[in-house]
Amino acid sequence: MPYDQQSPINLANPVVTVSAPGALSIHWGTGPLDGIVTKDSHGAKVVFPLDPSRYLSLDGHRFALRSFHFHHPSEHLLNGRQMPLELHIVHQDLSTCALAVLGVFFDLADTGHKKSKAFVEELGKKLAGIEPEAKGKDTIPPIIRVRPSDLLPSEGHAEYFRYEGSLTTEPFTETVSWVVLRHPVRRTQEELSGLVGAFHSEARGIQPLNRRFLLANFDPESAE
Incomplete structure (x- = not known):
């Protein structure tokens, strides 16, 4: 079966x-x-205990919040530009197992953000000394307290791109509805470097759009 709806784009x-x-x-x-901090061959991520009351709704379908991680540099390009960092907040339809991923770009800013700086520092401490998961190895993963909404841009999530795609790591399963926010989160070089150090995960190359439609609910020609 050919893969023709791959991500990123x-x-x-x-x-x-x-x-x-x-x-x-x-x-x-x-x-x-409270999220569980884990590491594997794809890098680090924060996994949330399953709670159907915490979800993303997309066209009336509920996708429960499951985890988040970052990629450095960004996996998606924005008009050909690669951002320093991209956040993926993963959600899952509990009846079909299909995924919805909210993508958020991170870009440079001149001033810092107290909440994100504290989060980056705490996360760095949690990840220090944690080795990638190994079969047969009993470890107790650390817990980090985070408010996911603090990881969204100040402009909110009203404007976004949408398309049907895949996981960006093996097995590249094509069961993912992608929503990528128009506006980036802006953080200082120090904060971005901290996130890169904690979550470093290489970006997969750009995939062809093929016969898919890339949708946007805003006019890309309008002023930022």
Whole structure:
């Protein structure tokens, strides 16, 4: 079976469409969550205990919050530009096992952000000394407290790209609905370097769009 809906892609020349009200909504709760910090051959990630009440809704379908990780540099390109970092917040439909991934670019800024700086420092300490998971090795993974909404851009999540794609690591399964936010999170070089050090995971090369449609619910020609 040929793979013809692979990720990542270059986010360029989208079909502009008007999203139905509530097409994308995020329900992660308002308080911080405890995530389990793990490492494997693909890098580090933070995994959340399964809680169906914390989810992303996409066209009326619920996808439960499962985990997040970063890629350095970004996997998706924005009009041919590769960003310093890209966040993937992974959600799963508990009835079909299909995935919805919220992608967020990170870019440079002149000033810092107290919440993200504290998070980066804490995460670095949690990851220090943790070895990649090994079969038969009994380890107790550390816990980190994080509010996922703190990892979103200040402009919010109202404007985004959408397309149907795949996992960007093996087995590259094509069961992923991608939503990539238009606006990046802006952090200082120090903060970005801390995240790269904690989550370093190489980016997969750009894949052809083939016969798919890349959609955007905003006009790319409008001012940022």
